[in-house]
Amino acid sequence: MYTQSMDIPDAAEKGPPESASAASELANAFEARIDADGRIEPQDWMPDNYRQTLVRQISQHAHSEIVGMLPEGNWISRAPSLKRKAILIAKVQDEAGHGLYLYSAAETLGTSREQMLEGLHSGRAKYSSIFNYPTLTWADVGVIGWLVDGAAIMNQVPLCRCSYGPYARAMVRVCKEESFHQRQGYEALLVMMKGTDEQRAMVQDATNRYWWKCLAMFGPPAADSPHSALAMRWGIKRISNDELRQKFVDATVPQAKVLGVTLPDPDLKWNEARQHYDYGEIDWQEFWTTVAGNGPCNKERLATRVKAHSDGQWVRDAAMAYARKYRERTITEAV
Protein backbone atom coordinates (compact mmCIF):
# COMPACT_ATOMS: atom_id res chain seq x y z
CA MET A 1 0.00 0.00 0.00
CA TYR A 2 2.82 2.38 0.86
CA THR A 3 5.44 1.14 -1.55
CA GLN A 4 5.59 4.64 -3.03
CA SER A 5 7.65 5.51 0.04
CA MET A 6 10.56 3.67 -1.59
CA ASP A 7 10.56 6.11 -4.50
CA ILE A 8 10.49 9.42 -2.72
CA PRO A 9 13.67 11.28 -1.91
CA ASP A 10 13.74 12.43 1.68
CA ALA A 11 13.44 16.10 2.49
CA ALA A 12 17.20 16.59 2.86
CA GLU A 13 17.97 14.96 -0.51
CA LYS A 14 15.40 17.08 -2.29
CA GLY A 15 17.06 20.28 -1.14
CA PRO A 16 15.48 23.72 -1.05
CA PRO A 17 13.79 25.19 -4.12
CA GLU A 18 16.27 27.03 -6.35
CA SER A 19 14.87 30.55 -6.02
CA ALA A 20 12.56 32.57 -3.80
CA SER A 21 9.96 32.72 -6.56
CA ALA A 22 10.09 28.93 -7.05
CA ALA A 23 9.65 28.52 -3.28
CA SER A 24 6.63 30.79 -3.19
CA GLU A 25 5.14 29.02 -6.22
CA LEU A 26 5.39 25.69 -4.38
CA ALA A 27 3.87 27.19 -1.23
CA ASN A 28 1.02 28.70 -3.26
CA ALA A 29 0.35 25.41 -5.01
CA PHE A 30 0.24 23.65 -1.64
CA GLU A 31 -2.16 26.22 -0.15
CA ALA A 32 -4.36 26.11 -3.24
CA ARG A 33 -4.65 22.36 -3.02
CA ILE A 34 -5.52 22.56 0.69
CA ASP A 35 -8.11 25.27 0.00
CA ALA A 36 -9.67 23.11 -2.72
CA ASP A 37 -9.84 20.23 -0.20
CA GLY A 38 -7.41 18.18 -2.32
CA ARG A 39 -4.99 15.51 -1.16
CA ILE A 40 -1.28 15.97 -0.51
CA GLU A 41 0.80 12.95 -1.54
CA PRO A 42 4.34 11.94 -0.46
CA GLN A 43 5.94 13.20 -3.70
CA ASP A 44 4.35 16.66 -3.32
CA TRP A 45 6.11 19.64 -1.84
CA MET A 46 4.82 20.50 1.63
CA PRO A 47 5.85 23.03 4.29
CA ASP A 48 8.15 21.67 6.98
CA ASN A 49 5.66 22.20 9.77
CA TYR A 50 2.89 20.40 7.85
CA ARG A 51 5.28 17.43 7.59
CA GLN A 52 6.28 17.70 11.26
CA THR A 53 2.67 17.98 12.45
CA LEU A 54 1.81 14.83 10.52
CA VAL A 55 4.83 12.87 11.75
CA ARG A 56 4.01 13.88 15.34
CA GLN A 57 0.34 12.92 15.09
CA ILE A 58 0.74 9.76 13.00
CA SER A 59 3.60 8.39 15.09
CA GLN A 60 1.71 9.12 18.34
CA HIS A 61 -1.27 7.41 16.81
CA ALA A 62 0.82 4.36 15.77
CA HIS A 63 2.35 4.14 19.26
CA SER A 64 -1.17 4.25 20.76
CA GLU A 65 -2.22 1.27 18.68
CA ILE A 66 0.85 -0.73 19.72
CA VAL A 67 0.74 0.18 23.42
CA GLY A 68 -3.04 -0.29 23.28
CA MET A 69 -2.44 -4.00 22.72
CA LEU A 70 -1.05 -4.36 26.24
CA PRO A 71 -4.00 -3.75 28.62
CA GLU A 72 -6.21 -6.16 26.64
CA GLY A 73 -3.40 -8.59 25.85
CA ASN A 74 -3.25 -9.17 29.61
CA TRP A 75 -6.66 -10.85 29.38
CA ILE A 76 -6.05 -13.26 26.48
CA SER A 77 -5.02 -16.09 28.79
CA ARG A 78 -7.93 -15.36 31.15
CA ALA A 79 -10.80 -14.88 28.66
CA PRO A 80 -13.91 -16.64 30.00
CA SER A 81 -14.55 -18.86 26.94
CA LEU A 82 -12.92 -20.09 23.73
CA LYS A 83 -15.16 -17.74 21.71
CA ARG A 84 -14.17 -14.66 23.76
CA LYS A 85 -10.51 -15.67 23.58
CA ALA A 86 -10.62 -16.00 19.76
CA ILE A 87 -12.31 -12.60 19.44
CA LEU A 88 -9.82 -10.94 21.78
CA ILE A 89 -6.80 -12.43 19.99
CA ALA A 90 -8.18 -11.17 16.66
CA LYS A 91 -8.78 -7.71 18.09
CA VAL A 92 -5.31 -7.41 19.63
CA GLN A 93 -3.77 -8.57 16.32
CA ASP A 94 -5.82 -5.91 14.50
CA GLU A 95 -4.28 -3.24 16.76
CA ALA A 96 -0.80 -4.45 15.77
CA GLY A 97 -1.85 -4.15 12.12
CA HIS A 98 -3.11 -0.60 12.70
CA GLY A 99 0.25 0.31 14.20
CA LEU A 100 2.01 -1.07 11.12
CA TYR A 101 -0.17 0.81 8.62
CA LEU A 102 0.43 3.99 10.56
CA TYR A 103 4.20 3.57 10.91
CA SER A 104 4.24 2.97 7.13
CA ALA A 105 2.20 6.12 6.54
CA ALA A 106 4.65 8.12 8.70
CA GLU A 107 7.60 6.59 6.81
CA THR A 108 6.30 8.20 3.61
CA LEU A 109 7.11 11.52 5.29
CA GLY A 110 10.77 10.60 5.58
CA THR A 111 10.88 9.36 9.18
CA SER A 112 12.22 5.87 9.78
CA ARG A 113 10.44 3.31 11.92
CA GLU A 114 13.61 3.00 14.05
CA GLN A 115 13.46 6.73 14.83
CA MET A 116 9.82 6.51 15.81
CA LEU A 117 10.32 3.44 17.98
CA GLU A 118 13.33 5.02 19.63
CA GLY A 119 11.10 7.99 20.53
CA LEU A 120 8.52 5.66 22.08
CA HIS A 121 10.98 3.47 23.96
CA SER A 122 12.95 6.39 25.37
CA GLY A 123 9.72 7.93 26.71
CA ARG A 124 10.02 11.04 24.48
CA ALA A 125 7.10 10.23 22.21
CA LYS A 126 3.53 10.28 23.43
CA TYR A 127 0.80 7.67 23.09
CA SER A 128 -2.83 7.88 24.16
CA SER A 129 -3.42 8.59 27.85
CA ILE A 130 -6.14 5.94 27.98
CA PHE A 131 -3.72 3.02 27.91
CA ASN A 132 -2.13 3.98 31.22
CA TYR A 133 -4.97 2.62 33.32
CA PRO A 134 -5.22 -0.95 34.61
CA THR A 135 -7.63 -3.62 33.31
CA LEU A 136 -8.84 -5.03 36.62
CA THR A 137 -11.67 -7.37 35.55
CA TRP A 138 -13.02 -9.05 32.41
CA ALA A 139 -15.67 -6.31 32.21
CA ASP A 140 -12.83 -3.85 31.49
CA VAL A 141 -12.18 -5.67 28.21
CA GLY A 142 -15.82 -5.14 27.19
CA VAL A 143 -15.78 -1.51 28.32
CA ILE A 144 -12.56 -0.85 26.38
CA GLY A 145 -14.31 -2.15 23.26
CA TRP A 146 -17.46 -0.16 23.88
CA LEU A 147 -16.05 3.14 25.16
CA VAL A 148 -12.35 3.32 24.22
CA ASP A 149 -12.80 1.95 20.71
CA GLY A 150 -16.06 3.92 20.46
CA ALA A 151 -14.16 7.12 21.27
CA ALA A 152 -11.36 6.10 18.89
CA ILE A 153 -13.87 5.66 16.02
CA MET A 154 -15.45 9.04 16.72
CA ASN A 155 -12.01 10.65 16.51
CA GLN A 156 -10.75 8.58 13.58
CA VAL A 157 -13.61 8.61 11.06
CA PRO A 158 -12.89 12.28 10.22
CA LEU A 159 -9.22 11.30 9.70
CA CYS A 160 -10.34 9.26 6.67
CA ARG A 161 -10.73 12.72 5.07
CA CYS A 162 -7.32 13.95 6.25
CA SER A 163 -5.51 16.04 3.64
CA TYR A 164 -2.48 13.72 3.68
CA GLY A 165 -3.29 10.81 1.34
CA PRO A 166 -1.43 7.89 2.98
CA TYR A 167 -2.83 8.71 6.44
CA ALA A 168 -6.37 9.11 5.12
CA ARG A 169 -6.21 5.81 3.21
CA ALA A 170 -4.80 3.92 6.18
CA MET A 171 -7.63 5.21 8.35
CA VAL A 172 -10.33 3.72 6.12
CA ARG A 173 -9.38 0.17 7.01
CA VAL A 174 -8.54 1.06 10.62
CA CYS A 175 -12.04 2.48 11.11
CA LYS A 176 -13.73 -0.59 9.65
CA GLU A 177 -11.83 -2.78 12.09
CA GLU A 178 -12.47 -0.42 15.01
CA SER A 179 -16.21 -0.79 14.33
CA PHE A 180 -15.93 -4.52 14.89
CA HIS A 181 -13.95 -3.82 18.08
CA GLN A 182 -16.61 -1.52 19.42
CA ARG A 183 -19.41 -3.96 18.65
CA GLN A 184 -17.68 -6.97 20.17
CA GLY A 185 -17.13 -5.00 23.39
CA TYR A 186 -20.73 -3.83 23.57
CA GLU A 187 -22.03 -7.33 22.85
CA ALA A 188 -19.82 -8.85 25.57
CA LEU A 189 -21.25 -6.31 28.04
CA LEU A 190 -24.86 -7.00 26.95
CA VAL A 191 -24.28 -10.68 27.75
CA MET A 192 -22.82 -9.83 31.17
CA MET A 193 -25.74 -7.52 31.95
CA LYS A 194 -28.11 -10.46 31.39
CA GLY A 195 -26.04 -12.55 33.82
CA THR A 196 -25.65 -12.40 37.60
CA ASP A 197 -25.75 -9.39 39.95
CA GLU A 198 -22.00 -9.78 40.34
CA GLN A 199 -21.47 -9.53 36.57
CA ARG A 200 -23.69 -6.44 36.34
CA ALA A 201 -21.72 -4.85 39.18
CA MET A 202 -18.48 -5.56 37.31
CA VAL A 203 -19.79 -3.81 34.19
CA GLN A 204 -20.92 -0.79 36.22
CA ASP A 205 -17.58 -0.62 38.03
CA ALA A 206 -15.60 -0.77 34.76
CA THR A 207 -17.85 1.92 33.24
CA ASN A 208 -17.28 4.13 36.30
CA ARG A 209 -13.51 3.79 36.00
CA TYR A 210 -13.29 4.34 32.23
CA TRP A 211 -15.94 6.97 31.46
CA TRP A 212 -14.04 10.12 32.40
CA LYS A 213 -10.75 8.82 30.98
CA CYS A 214 -12.51 8.28 27.63
CA LEU A 215 -13.80 11.85 27.59
CA ALA A 216 -10.25 13.12 28.22
CA MET A 217 -8.92 10.90 25.42
CA PHE A 218 -10.19 13.41 22.82
CA GLY A 219 -7.49 15.81 23.96
CA PRO A 220 -7.58 19.17 25.75
CA PRO A 221 -10.19 21.85 25.08
CA ALA A 222 -9.42 24.40 22.35
CA ALA A 223 -7.66 26.89 24.67
CA ASP A 224 -5.12 24.24 25.73
CA SER A 225 -4.73 22.55 22.35
CA PRO A 226 -1.73 24.22 20.68
CA HIS A 227 -1.84 22.08 17.51
CA SER A 228 -5.54 22.24 16.67
CA ALA A 229 -5.80 25.54 14.82
CA LEU A 230 -3.13 24.78 12.24
CA ALA A 231 -4.06 21.10 11.96
CA MET A 232 -7.62 22.15 11.15
CA ARG A 233 -6.51 24.87 8.76
CA TRP A 234 -4.52 22.22 6.88
CA GLY A 235 -7.31 19.63 6.88
CA ILE A 236 -5.33 17.19 9.01
CA LYS A 237 -7.92 17.38 11.78
CA ARG A 238 -11.45 18.06 10.54
CA ILE A 239 -13.37 18.40 13.81
CA SER A 240 -12.18 19.96 17.07
CA ASN A 241 -11.39 17.95 20.21
CA ASP A 242 -14.41 19.44 22.03
CA GLU A 243 -16.84 18.83 19.20
CA LEU A 244 -15.78 15.19 18.91
CA ARG A 245 -16.10 14.76 22.68
CA GLN A 246 -19.64 16.14 22.52
CA LYS A 247 -20.56 13.82 19.65
CA PHE A 248 -19.24 10.90 21.67
CA VAL A 249 -21.29 11.83 24.74
CA ASP A 250 -24.43 12.27 22.63
CA ALA A 251 -23.95 8.89 20.93
CA THR A 252 -23.06 7.01 24.11
CA VAL A 253 -25.86 8.07 26.48
CA PRO A 254 -28.56 6.06 24.60
CA GLN A 255 -26.20 3.06 24.36
CA ALA A 256 -25.71 3.16 28.15
CA LYS A 257 -29.50 3.17 28.60
CA VAL A 258 -29.92 0.06 26.41
CA LEU A 259 -27.10 -1.63 28.31
CA GLY A 260 -28.59 -0.71 31.68
CA VAL A 261 -25.56 1.07 33.18
CA THR A 262 -25.37 4.52 34.72
CA LEU A 263 -22.73 6.91 33.37
CA PRO A 264 -20.94 8.31 36.44
CA ASP A 265 -21.76 11.99 35.98
CA PRO A 266 -24.51 13.71 38.02
CA ASP A 267 -24.36 16.68 35.63
CA LEU A 268 -25.11 14.60 32.54
CA LYS A 269 -28.46 15.80 31.18
CA TRP A 270 -30.14 16.65 27.90
CA ASN A 271 -30.04 20.35 27.02
CA GLU A 272 -33.05 21.12 24.86
CA ALA A 273 -31.68 24.52 23.75
CA ARG A 274 -28.31 23.11 22.63
CA GLN A 275 -29.77 19.80 21.39
CA HIS A 276 -26.85 18.09 23.12
CA TYR A 277 -26.13 16.47 26.47
CA ASP A 278 -24.44 18.69 29.05
CA TYR A 279 -21.75 16.95 31.06
CA GLY A 280 -19.58 17.67 34.10
CA GLU A 281 -15.98 18.88 34.49
CA ILE A 282 -13.16 16.66 33.25
CA ASP A 283 -10.20 16.33 35.61
CA TRP A 284 -7.55 17.86 33.33
CA GLN A 285 -4.95 17.85 36.08
CA GLU A 286 -5.19 14.06 36.20
CA PHE A 287 -5.01 13.89 32.38
CA TRP A 288 -1.83 15.98 32.17
CA THR A 289 -0.21 13.99 34.99
CA THR A 290 -0.84 10.82 32.99
CA VAL A 291 0.33 12.37 29.70
CA ALA A 292 3.53 13.46 31.47
CA GLY A 293 4.30 9.81 32.29
CA ASN A 294 3.00 9.62 35.85
CA GLY A 295 -0.31 7.79 35.42
CA PRO A 296 -1.01 4.49 37.18
CA CYS A 297 0.52 2.22 34.49
CA ASN A 298 2.84 4.41 32.35
CA LYS A 299 6.05 2.85 33.62
CA GLU A 300 4.72 -0.70 33.41
CA ARG A 301 3.44 -0.19 29.85
CA LEU A 302 6.73 1.25 28.64
CA ALA A 303 8.80 -1.47 30.33
CA THR A 304 6.60 -4.21 28.80
CA ARG A 305 6.86 -2.60 25.38
CA VAL A 306 10.66 -2.24 25.54
CA LYS A 307 11.04 -5.85 26.71
CA ALA A 308 8.77 -7.12 23.89
CA HIS A 309 10.90 -5.20 21.38
CA SER A 310 14.20 -6.54 22.67
CA ASP A 311 12.82 -10.10 23.05
CA GLY A 312 11.77 -9.89 19.38
CA GLN A 313 15.22 -8.84 18.13
CA TRP A 314 16.06 -12.40 17.02
CA VAL A 315 12.94 -12.48 14.82
CA ARG A 316 13.96 -9.25 13.06
CA ASP A 317 17.54 -10.55 12.70
CA ALA A 318 16.30 -13.84 11.24
CA ALA A 319 14.00 -12.05 8.77
CA MET A 320 16.86 -9.79 7.65
CA ALA A 321 19.25 -12.76 7.28
CA TYR A 322 16.65 -14.63 5.22
CA ALA A 323 16.05 -11.60 3.00
CA ARG A 324 19.82 -11.19 2.47
CA LYS A 325 20.31 -14.87 1.58
CA TYR A 326 17.29 -14.81 -0.72
CA ARG A 327 18.64 -11.74 -2.53
CA GLU A 328 22.13 -13.26 -2.86
CA ARG A 329 20.69 -16.53 -4.20
CA THR A 330 18.51 -14.69 -6.72
CA ILE A 331 21.51 -12.69 -7.97
CA THR A 332 23.69 -15.83 -8.24
CA GLU A 333 20.97 -17.67 -10.19
CA ALA A 334 20.53 -14.69 -12.52
CA VAL A 335 24.22 -14.50 -13.58
Ligand code: 3HC
Ligand atom coordinates in the same frame (compact mmCIF):
# COMPACT_ATOMS: atom_id res chain seq x y z
N1 3HC B 1 -3.19 11.20 25.25
C1 3HC B 1 -1.91 11.64 25.24
N2 3HC B 1 -1.55 12.87 24.76
C2 3HC B 1 -2.54 13.65 24.27
C3 3HC B 1 -3.89 13.24 24.24
C4 3HC B 1 -4.19 11.97 24.76
N3 3HC B 1 -5.44 11.49 24.81
N4 3HC B 1 -4.61 14.25 23.70
C5 3HC B 1 -3.75 15.25 23.41
N5 3HC B 1 -2.51 14.87 23.76
C6 3HC B 1 -1.29 15.65 23.63
C7 3HC B 1 -0.98 15.95 22.17
O1 3HC B 1 -0.32 14.85 21.58
C8 3HC B 1 -0.12 17.18 22.29
O2 3HC B 1 1.18 16.79 22.74
P1 3HC B 1 2.55 17.19 21.94
O3 3HC B 1 2.50 18.66 21.70
O4 3HC B 1 3.65 16.76 22.83
O5 3HC B 1 2.53 16.42 20.67
C9 3HC B 1 -0.77 17.91 23.46
O6 3HC B 1 -1.48 16.92 24.20
C10 3HC B 1 -1.71 19.01 23.03
O7 3HC B 1 -2.86 18.45 22.37
P2 3HC B 1 -3.46 18.98 20.98
O8 3HC B 1 -4.94 18.85 21.05
O9 3HC B 1 -2.90 20.29 20.63
O10 3HC B 1 -2.84 17.87 19.99
P3 3HC B 1 -3.44 17.29 18.63
O11 3HC B 1 -3.91 18.37 17.75
O12 3HC B 1 -2.45 16.34 18.08
O13 3HC B 1 -4.76 16.46 19.09
C11 3HC B 1 -5.38 14.14 19.21
C12 3HC B 1 -4.65 15.30 19.89
C13 3HC B 1 -6.87 14.47 19.19
C14 3HC B 1 -5.15 12.87 20.02
C15 3HC B 1 -4.88 14.02 17.75
O14 3HC B 1 -3.47 13.89 17.76
C16 3HC B 1 -5.44 12.85 17.01
O15 3HC B 1 -6.56 12.90 16.56
N6 3HC B 1 -4.62 11.79 16.82
C17 3HC B 1 -4.97 10.64 16.02
C18 3HC B 1 -5.76 9.65 16.76
C19 3HC B 1 -5.02 9.06 17.93
O16 3HC B 1 -3.83 9.19 18.10
N7 3HC B 1 -5.75 8.35 18.77
C20 3HC B 1 -5.16 7.73 19.93
C21 3HC B 1 -5.97 6.63 20.36
S1 3HC B 1 -5.75 5.27 19.26
C22 3HC B 1 -6.58 4.10 19.96
O17 3HC B 1 -7.27 4.40 20.83
C23 3HC B 1 -6.33 2.73 19.48
C24 3HC B 1 -7.57 1.96 19.36
O18 3HC B 1 -7.29 0.69 18.99
C25 3HC B 1 -8.38 1.92 20.56
